[in-house]
Amino acid sequence: MNKIYGSAKEALDGLLHDDMFIAAGGFGLCGIPELLIDAIVESGVKDITVASNNCGVDGFGLGKLLDTKQIKKMMSSYVGENAEFMRQYLSGELELEFNPQGTLAERMRAGGHGIPGFYTKTGVGTVIADGKESKMFNGEEYILEEGIFADISIVKAWKADDTGNAIFRKTARNFNPPAAMCGKVCIMEVEEIVPRGSLDPDHIHLPGIYVHRLIQGDHEKRIEQRTVRKREEA
Amino acid sequence: MPWDRNQMAARAAEELEDGMYVNLGIGIPTLVANYVGDKDITLQSENGMLGMGPFPFEGDEDPDLINAGKQTITELSRTSYFDSATSFGMIRGGKIAAAILGAMEVAENGDLANWMIPGKLVKGMGGAMDLVAGVGRVIVVMDHTNKHGDSKVLKECTLPLTGRGVVDRIITNLGVLDVVDGGLKIVELADGVTEDEMRASTAGTIVD
Numbered sequence: 058m059n060k061i062y063g064s065a066k067e068a069l070d071g072l073l074h075d076d077m078f079i080a081a082g083g084f085g086l087c088g089i090p091e092l093l094i095d096a097i098v099e100s101g102v103k104d105i106t107v108a109s110n111n112c113g114v115d116g117f118g119l120g121k122l123l124d125t126k127q128i129k130k131m132m133s134s135y136v137g138e139n140a141e142f143m144r145q146y147l148s149g150e151l152e153l154e155f156n157p158q159g160t161l162a163e164r165m166r167a168g169g170h171g172i173p174g175f176y177t178k179t180g181v182g183t184v185i186a187d188g189k190e191s192k193m194f195n196g197e198e199y200i201l202e203e204g205i206f207a208d209i210s211i212v213k214a215w216k217a218d219d220t221g222n223a224i225f226r227k228t229a230r231n232f233n234p235p236a237a238m239c240g241k242v243c244i245m246e247v248e249e250i251v252p253r254g255s256l257d258p259d260h261i262h263l264p265g266i267y268v269h270r271l272i273q274g275d276h277e278k279r280i281e282q283r284t285v286r287k288r289e290e291a
Numbered sequence: 292m293p294w295d296r297n298q299m300a301a302r303a304a305e306e307l308e309d310g311m312y313v314n315l316g317i318g319i320p321t322l323v324a325n326y327v328g329d330k331d332i333t334l335q336s337e338n339g340m341l342g343m344g345p346f347p348f349e350g351d352e353d354p355d356l357i358n359a360g361k362q363t364i365t366e367l368s369r370t371s372y373f374d375s376a377t378s379f380g381m382i383r384g385g386k387i388a389a390a391i392l393g394a395m396e397v398a399e400n401g402d403l404a405n406w407m408i409p410g411k412l413v414k415g416m417g418g419a420m421d422l423v424a425g426v427g428r429v430i431v432v433m434d435h436t437n438k439h440g441d442s443k444v445l446k447e448c449t450l451p452l453t454g455r456g457v458v459d460r461i462i463t464n465l466g467v468l469d470v471v472d473g474g475l476k477i478v479e480l481a482d483g484v485t486e487d488e489m490r491a492s493t494a495g496t497i498v499d
Contacts, residue, residue: 084338084375085361087354110375137414138361155413158337159379159421166376177383178424182402182455185420215355227372229355231339234374262374278354284362285349 060221060271061250065096068244068270072209073102076129080165080205081109081119082212082236085138086281088229089118092246092274093211098125108132108165108205108239110158110232112142117279126150132205134158138281157185160202162235167204169238169267174203210240213276214263217245218253221268222261230262237267244270293435293464294481301326302479303391303432303462312341314382314422316392317360319432323391333369335387337418339378342370359418379418383425390426392419394433394458396448399495401458401470403431404450416453423454435463435492442494444468444475465489474498 062068079097083089094113097105098121105128112131113120122128123141130152136142145151156164157179167175176199180186190201212233215226223245225233237243250273294302296319304326307313314335315323324334324345334343336358343358344365352363381387396404403423406416423429436442444461460478461468466489467479474496480489490497 085357087338087357087361133415135415135417137412143412155415157416157420158375158418159383159425162375162379163383179383179421181424183420183452185416225372225374227353227355227366228336228339228357230372230374232375235376280352280354280363281357281361282363283352284346284364285352286346288348 058220060265060269061219062270062272065092065246065272065274066099068272069093069096069100072242072244073097073100075102076104077102077208078106079108080207080210080236080239081107082210082231082233083118084110084228084231086114086118086279088213088225088231088233089113090211090213090246091118091276092272093244094119094121097211098122098127101127103127104129106130106132108161108207108236110134110161112136112139114138114281115141123151130154132156132161134161155185162232164202164205165232165235165239168206169235172204174201176200177202205239207240208242210237210243212237212243212245214245214247216249216251216256217247217268217271218251218256218265219271220253221245221265221271222256223247223263223265223268224256224260225262234263237263242269243267244272246272246274248276249273292481292483295464297322298481299432299462299464302467303430304328306389306391306430306460307332311388312386314387314390314426316390316419318393320391320393323432335378335381336364337378337382337422339373339375340366340370342367344370379421382418382421385425385427387426389428389430390422391430391432392422394431394443396443396445396450397431397433397458397461398445398448399470399474401456402448403429403453403458404448406453407451409451419453423457428459429457430460430462431458432462435465442492444493444495446495465492468493471498
């Protein structure tokens with residue numbers, strides 16, 4: 058079993074095709090699979106549907122795939138950071154399916170757990186419920202949401218061993234575990250691949266069974282909103 | 292004098308009790324953290340963190356540590372991290388005691404609209420729909436009227452809803468209203484605001 062690949066391009070070899078469905082980890086620009094996104098840009102594959110909480114910013118993260126017009130449809134909860142997104146959406150070039158953030162996360166988790174649908178109160182009485190089956194449980198209304206089953210998952214972790222056992226760092230975990238679980242093939246990029254046995258088995262966040270291909274590389278890790286306090290305030 | 296932003300935030304902080312896990316929205320709700328005093332409150336950031344700390348000192352920013360507004364923040368000794376599905380599991384599962392949120396409109400039956408204005412740029416609901424559907428108590432903090440002087444406390448919302456019948460309490464610059472059977476009940480008036488002024492600025496039904 059060798060999961061380690063030499064580059065993002067090699068790790069994606071044989072997996073990409075037009076009109077495919079990709080689940081991506083990350084929240085804003087935090088914990089996004091930068092290297093795999095760059096390789097998908099280079100591949101030129103088009104008409105992609107992407108399930109991701111956000112769509113990067115202009116010129117960075119998934120925003121790069123907008124600039125090259127490779128995305129056909131986004132499934133997201135918030136896309137406010139991106140002027141090119143709005144331009145393509147308003148001109149009808151890009152489809153958008155808004156999902157409440159927790160519904161999106163749970164749809165990914167459910168898909169990865171073999172659950173094709175679940176009922177939730179989120180969105181009842183709103184446009185999100187339009188066209189969805191609803192059901193009463195204990196006198197309260199719930200709507201049916203479907204699990205996400207993606208062709209591939211692209212995710213980013215902090216460290217993984219060569220079997221794919223992964224740990225994340227701080228809030229960079231976010232959508233990465235559920236996104237990793239819901240793809241037929243999961244490709245993970247990490248800051249460091251470490252020898253098996255060097256991570257405490259009790260501290261693994263995502264077991265290697267979910268990770269099929271693994272690469273290591275340098276990440277820019279751009280900060281979207283740099284907010285600080287002055288030391289004098291301490 | 293009606294309350295200013297900080298006085299509204301301070302009033303909202305009075306809603307919080309020792310031991311509560313709480314989610315604060317963007318804007319005035321963020322200021323509530325400045326007024327919790329000695330109360331033992333744990334703040335949730337829905338991108339995957341309990342125990343959110345203040346902004347970092349200059350030079351200590353960590354790109355792996357942000358809040359739901361994508362701002363750099365810090366951790367505390369009580370902090371825990373988790374993935375987004377777990378984060379919204381605790382929201383949907385009713386483990387978060389309260390959410391304090393801003394709003395564009397609130398109706399007398401507790402309907403809330405705070406995510407989109409048709410015809411204007413639509414950015415998305417983020418986690419707002421999950422929060423209002425799942426947390427124990429939803430407290431709205433907002434100005435009582437919009438910039439044209441029109442009431443934001445209505446009989447029915449005109450904007451697309453974030454949640455139906457979800458708001459428990461409304462804290463505005465004029466005072467505090469509760470959503471009760473049949474309409475809204477005045478709980479408190481800001482210093483110098485009369486009941487007549489409150490009624491005149493409220494389009495929704497006020498019940499005794």
